[in-house]
Amino acid sequence: MSGWSFETLAVRAGQERSQFNEHSEALYLTSSFVFENAAQAAARFSGEEEGNVYARFTNPTVTALQDRLAALEDAECCVATASGMAAILSTVMALMKSGEHIVASRSLFGATQQMFGNVLPRFGIETSFVDEGSVDRFRAAMRPSTRLVFIETPSNPLTEVFDIAALAEVAHDAGALLVVDNCFCTPALQRPLALGADLVIHSATKFLDGQGRVLGGAVCGAKVLTEEVFKFLRTAGPCLSPFNAWVILKGLETLSVRMKAQSANALELAQWLETRPEVARVHYPGLVSHSQYELAQRQQSSAGAIVSFEVKGGREAAWRVVDNCRLLSITANLGDTKSTITHPASTTHGRISPEARLASGIGEGLLRIAVGLESPADLQADLLRGMA
Numbered sequence: 001m002s003g004w005s006f007e008t009l010a011v012r013a014g015q016e017r018s019q020f021n022e023h024s025e026a027l028y029l030t031s032s033f034v035f036e037n038a039a040q041a042a043a044r045f046s047g048e049e050e051g052n053v054y055a056r057f058t059n060p061t062v063t064a065l066q067d068r069l070a071a072l073e074d075a076e077c078c079v080a081t082a083s084g085m086a087a088i089l090s091t092v093m094a095l096m097k098s099g100e101h102i103v104a105s106r107s108l109f110g111a112t113q114q115m116f117g118n119v120l121p122r123f124g125i126e127t128s129f130v131d132e133g134s135v136d137r138f139r140a141a142m143r144p145s146t147r148l149v150f151i152e153t154p155s156n157p158l159t160e161v162f163d164i165a166a167l168a169e170v171a172h173d174a175g176a177l178l179v180v181d182n183c184f185c186t187p188a189l190q191r192p193l194a195l196g197a198d199l200v201i202h203s204a205t206k207f208l209d210g211q212g213r214v215l216g217g218a219v220c221g222a223k224v225l226t227e228e229v230f231k232f233l234r235t236a237g238p239c240l241s242p243f244n245a246w247v248i249l250k251g252l253e254t255l256s257v258r259m260k261a262q263s264a265n266a267l268e269l270a271q272w273l274e275t276r277p278e279v280a281r282v283h284y285p286g287l288v289s290h291s292q293y294e295l296a297q298r299q300q301s302s303a304g305a306i307v308s309f310e311v312k313g314g315r316e317a318a319w320r321v322v323d324n325c326r327l328l329s330i331t332a333n334l335g336d337t338k339s340t341i342t343h344p345a346s347t348t349h350g351r352i353s354p355e356a357r358l359a360s361g362i363g364e365g366l367l368r369i370a371v372g373l374e375s376p377a378d379l380q381a382d383l384l385r386g387m388a
């Protein structure tokens with residue numbers, strides 16, 4: 001495996017053939033495993049002998065996915081979880097305790113904001129949200145009790161780009177860890193660990209599966225950290241189903257080509273949106289007009305498939321665009337080969353208070369498109385219907 005390129009690893013890494021020598025990855029749909037005898041059962045349970053025991057701990061199909069994803073992120077280890085949110089929760093539960101503190105960017109996936117802002121405080125874990133991407137603001141928010149710095153880059157839905165290398169330094173200077181939600185880029189476009197991050201989080205539900213079929217998540221990084229996440233997972237239970245692992249494994253095989261093609265479509269769409277008089281602003285890191293264009297060029301191999309834009313005329317105008325779509329799916333999911341459109345203020349970010357939403361820059365006219373594999377011309381025609 002060593003020496004293989006990313007494209008090859010995406011197709012080949014992690015597979016161990018069974019006694020039947022199957023060509024495609026096997027799906028082990030079993031919740032438990034049989035032992036040769038009582039002594040082996042005891043040895044497996046005590047950990048004296050390696051091997052599968054019960055699917056809440058390990059399952060070979062899940063292991064294959066973990067090994068493939070670790071190879072792609074260039075991580076020592078990967079632990080798969082039931083969903084992206086399970087990956088974030090398990091990371092916090094495994095590495096933090098009451099009284100400790102998180103520094104996070106303000107613009108985060110809605111449920112992550114909800115978890116950090118409203119759920120974790122009940123367990124004595126506080127989060128400081130940083131409104132701007134500037135490294136100094138992050139540094140100023142650090143406390144002696146800060147354990148994690150958590151960012152998404154590019155962020156959802158405004159595609160703000162955060163400087164992974166600089167923020168790794170801020171975290172490490174304070175004895176904290178940098179955690180990067182790499183959902184929007186996937187390892188095909190960005191490798192946070194190589195830039196100094198300690199852990200990478202994935203919602204495999206999105207681009208890793210890539211066809212909108214299953215929920216899944218993952219945490220990648222050094223074994224000393226992922227081992228703690230695994231210990232939490234095997235006790236608490238938000239682990240990935242073998243069936244979902246198998247679907248995501250097959251999704252990874254086309255990751256590289258999908259990300260390239262969907263990014264190219266997104267760039268074309270973003271450039272077109274910028275020419276439209278109905279559009280006040282386009283957020284896409286591949287546009288020279290994006291305030292962190294240079295950083296995105298340096299940190300990512302392409303700008304990704306998420307484009308957001310503000311239409312003039314607020315919620316009414318935004319909803320008109322959505323309601324006139326016949327091709328783009330009106331759904332909050334993203335990362336699919338089918339393009340999707342959503343109005344963040346009333347959907348993904350609807351549970352956040354209007355003040356917090358405004359602080360995050362998510363206005364009533366904002367729309368987010370996750371660009372798929374349809375032709376950009378057809379997407380433009382679809383959007384134009386509701387703009388006129």
Ligand SMILES: *Cc1c(COP(=O)(O)O)cnc(C)c1O
Pocket residue numbers: 083084085086109111112152156181183184202203204205206215216217
């Ligand atoms: C969807 C998403 C999540 C949560 O993942 P689930 O699989 O839905 O639990 C986390 N972060 C980002 C950036 C996402 O888009």
